[in-house]
Amino acid sequence: MAKRLLLILMLFVIADAYFFQAFTTIIHTPFLHKIYWYLDVLLLIGVFTLIFLRQQGKDIQRLAAGLVTSFLIVFIPKLPAFPILLAEDLVRLLQGFPPRSIYISEFVLALALLIVLIIVFGLTRGRHLYRVREEVLSFPDLPDAFDGFKITQISDIHSGSLSDVYGVRKGIALANAQDSDLLLFTGDLVNNKAAEMESWISDFTSLKAPFGKFSVLGNHDYGDYTHWDSAELKASNLIRLKEIHREMGFKLLMNESIAIQKNGASIALIGVENWGKGGFHQYGDLSKATSDLATDSFNILMSHDPSHWDHVTLDHEKHVHLTLAGHTHGMQFGIELFGFKWSPIQYFYEQWAGLYQKKGKYLYVNRGFGYHGLKGRIGIWPEITVITLKKSIS
Structure with missing residues (x-):
């Protein structure tokens, strides 16, 4: 279980780093860049807090439910960005690493927004579908x-x-x-x-x-x-x-x-x-x-x-x-x-x-x-x- 959790966290960090590149390609406001990372840090703190409380034998069901929901909304929409932006990097490598394509970054952000909407639907209407x-x-x-x-x-x-x-x-x-x-x-x-x-x-x-x-x-x-x-x-x-x-x-x-x-x-x-x-x-x-x-x-x-x-x-x-x-x-x-x-x-x-x-x-x-x-x-x-x-x- 610990190895699987570590693998998930590593995937989270890598996918997040790639998605952030698309995010900054489209959005140039430093304040929003800081908010982006603050949310990630809070989520990771919550994960490690959950692990600690579980080891102490505490009742963690409410915290776990909230973290699972937050993790889905924050992490899952970013995951498809990783292979798309990695493929773009392979092309950029052959071209001498020009700036990222605005169009690809816009597509990645639009895809992430669509996934967020699907998740929100599942969290509201999906429970009784x-x-x-x-x-x-x-x-x-x-x-x-x-x-x-x-x-x-x-x-x-x-x-x-x-x-x-x-x-x-x-x-x-x-x-x-x-x-x-x-x-x-x-x-x-x-x-x-x-x-x-x-x-x-x-x-x-x-x-x-x-x-x-x-x-x-x-x-x-x-x-x-x-x-x-x-x-x-x-x-x-x-x-x-x-x-x-x-x-x-x-x-x-x-x-x-x-x-x-x-x-x-x-x-x-x-x-x-x-x-x-x-x-x-x-x-x-x-x-x-x-x-x-x-x-x-x-x-x-x-x-x-x-x-x-x-x-x-x-x-x-x-x-x-x-x-x-x-x-x-x-x-x-x-x-x-x-x-x-x-x-x-x-x-x-x-x-x-x-x-x-x-x-x-x-x-x-x-x-x-x-x-x-x-x-x-x-x-x-x-x-x-x-x-x-x-x-x-x-």
Whole structure:
């Protein structure tokens, strides 16, 4: 992590130095030049302050959210300037280094302004720009009664970050409009505390599905990322959070499975507690959750963190046909256009958004309903997933 942070800071300094050249080519006011560097210095001081406070065990979530937003606005628009101005320098080198082209510098500044506008849109409108993503998955051993069975998945509500009631209700209405048979929530109901969800209970209670609503816990639901005055308070918070799931009409699955029955046939829905790589708690117990399942049952797993799929699920003795996860949010920042997708989160998680297939098994990673850290979404929009199960001819 330290090496990655150092690399990002080095890239920041280099890109900033190049962008400043374009800035001074167009803007000749010394006072504005000083303001430019003052803002950069303040941002770097904030980064090092954040690192120091984290090492001291302080609550840094608000500071981190503000810094992430500031870093995006200050740094990301400057990044495209680096290759453009570097290419110009190669041409200038052959020409004896004449002054920079005003036109290229104007283009770089205009591009940066456009990127700033995109970021501002993501921080305001993007947080509730819900997208329905549909997949049709075929299985030869799917019970005939479940041919055409529809599942709606939402994930990562992060109620402690939500503020726009009408925006949230738009997402809930969109989820209900899919008319799915089953509704599944794959964890992170809150940021830290159950109290964050109290005012949203009635809204999320309105989610409907004829075959029921089921859920699992995510890493944020355990209250591990905030200070508690006692272990008892932390434990009671988790108890209350479980009660909220029940009050909203969700059956919370804690390392257990349940049969979904239709016309005399059934499929197994499995839910495990959070299990994650890289320092995240590994409370999930897939063996316990599947201990009572028949070897030939059709199995769908809810597991918040997609890393559980690679590290545990793929090679588990019980065949899990489909795993539904969330957790990554697609980092709430990236590009998804015409089938191409990119986000910095892909350097941390191999499976980070959308559908994946290995060894005859599927994983779907939902991009999240809410947001956390970054107060919005840029390019990676909030998601409602609809998966239709189909019977294929073997």
